[in-house]
Amino acid sequence: MQNINEIEELIKLISKLPGLGPKSAKRIVLKLMNNRDELIKPMAKALADVYKNISRCKICGILKPISTECNYDDCKIVEKRFSKICVVENISDQWSIESSNIYQGYFHILGGTLSSVGQRKEDLLINSLVERVKKDKIEEVILATSATVEGQTTAYYIQDSLKNIDIKIIDENNKFLKLNSVGEIVCKTPLRFKYYYNNKNLTKNSFIGEYFKTGDIGRIDQKKNLYFISRKQDVIISSGKNIYPIDIEKEILNLSYIKETAVIGLKDKFFGEIVFAVCVTSSKNKNIEAKIKEDLQKSISRFQMPLGFSFIEKLPKNNLGKVQKYILREKYNKKNFDFTKNLRKILN
Numbered sequence: 636m637q638n639i640n641e642i643e644e645l646i647k648l649i650s651k652l653p654g655l656g657p658k659s660a661k662r663i664v665l666k667l668m669n670n671r672d673e674l675i676k677p678m679a680k681a682l683a684d685v686y687k688n689i690s691r692c693k694i695c696g697i698l699k700p701i702s703t704e705c706n707y708d709d710c711k712i713v714e715k716r717f718s719k720i721c722v723v724e725n726i727s728d729q730w731s732i733e734s735s736n737i738y739q740g741y742f743h744i745l746g747g748t749l750s751s752v753g754q755r756k757e758d759l760l761i762n763s764l765v766e767r768v769k770k771d772k773i774e775e776v777i778l779a780t781s782a783t784v785e786g787q788t789t790a791y792y793i794q795d796s797l798k799n800i801d802i803k804i805i806d807e808n809n810k811f812l813k814l815n816s817v818g819e820i821v822c823k824t825p826l827r828f829k830y831y832y833n834n835k836n837l838t839k840n841s842f843i844g845e846y847f848k849t850g851d852i853g854r855i856d857q858k859k860n861l862y863f864i865s866r867k868q869d870v871i872i873s874s875g876k877n878i879y880p881i882d883i884e885k886e887i888l889n890l891s892y893i894k895e896t897a898v899i900g901l902k903d904k905f906f907g908e909i910v911f912a913v914c915v916t917s918s919k920n921k922n923i924e925a926k927i928k929e930d931l932q933k934s935i936s937r938f939q940m941p942l943g944f945s946f947i948e949k950l951p952k953n954n955l956g957k958v959q960k961y962i963l964r965e966k967y968n969k970k971n972f973d974f975t976k977n978l979r980k981i982l983n
């Protein structure tokens with residue numbers, strides 16, 4: 636194909652949409668090009684109209700015509716007042732709750748979650764939620780964030796903001812850490828459950844004092860923003876160093892020929908654990924492992940570089956679309972790879 640800048644730009648933009656990679660973006664652009672008058676023209680107009688006329692309310696996050704006041708702003712719904720507010724991540728969540736007709740109350744759309752890529756609290760409409768709740772004497776806040784780790788971390792954070800619930804970071808010895816240190820997230824909340832049924836040990840290990848250990852690794856910065864880094868069980872400990880899979884996964888996913896990846900720790904006699912990457916690729920390159928390593932060299936440290944790779948058709952996921960890393964760990968640990976054999980030879 637001749638290099639046509641306009642087309643390449645369009646492909647780049649479309650591949651930024653959720654669920655689309657460069658390949659499907661190319662397919663979409665081809666389809667558009669073959670239907671210039673039926674698709675491109677009305678679509679360009681629809682996009683321009685939406686851009687010109689519709690915006691997100693800066694307080695409650697709903698979509699509204701730019702020219703009108705938000706119905707939810709200051710809760711000025713003329714005929715009816717509610718005492719409930721339902722907090723969701725995205726507008727699509729609001730739509731599905733509305734269509735079920737089971738909820739009567741206000742909505743508050745955060746615009747995402749506090750996520751592993753470091754989405755900041757300021758980018759979500761959490762402060763304005765706290766304001767709304769205070770000002771409008773809301774009696775009930777329903778946190779309808781997703782059941783993913785990010786969704787729950789966000790829910791914890793909102794609870795903290797609303798109820799002065801305390802969140803802290805601890806080290807392996809259950810000592811509270813200073814701001815910006817990375818460790819396990821613990822939280823104190825009146826809403827927490829009291830104990831595990833018939834399991835005193837688990838209960839004992841899940842709390843320090845009144846703080847519940849979430850099993851999530853994160854940090855809190857000077858401005859009290861909470862950053863989620865990893866599930867505790869997913870942290871790879873290699874030669875006594877903590878390695879966070881997400882840092883490596885982010886870089887691998889930046890490679891255009893990788894569709895999905897899960898980075899896990901495999902048992903190793905020498906290092907304790909080693910970094911292992913399971914990937915789904917579109918590439919037919921026989922030497923793909925070398926290619927990935929070469930491409931990653933610029934973006935990750937040496938100790939983060941996976942010692943082994945495996946390429947599979949798709950990653951095992953649960954109903955929520957989360958990768959089930961324990962299945963991968965079990966599968967590949969059984970293979971008893973010895974990735975550090977050569978290294979030991981050199982060192983001996």
Ligand SMILES: [Zn+2]
Binds near residue numbers: 707
């Ligand atoms: Zn609003």
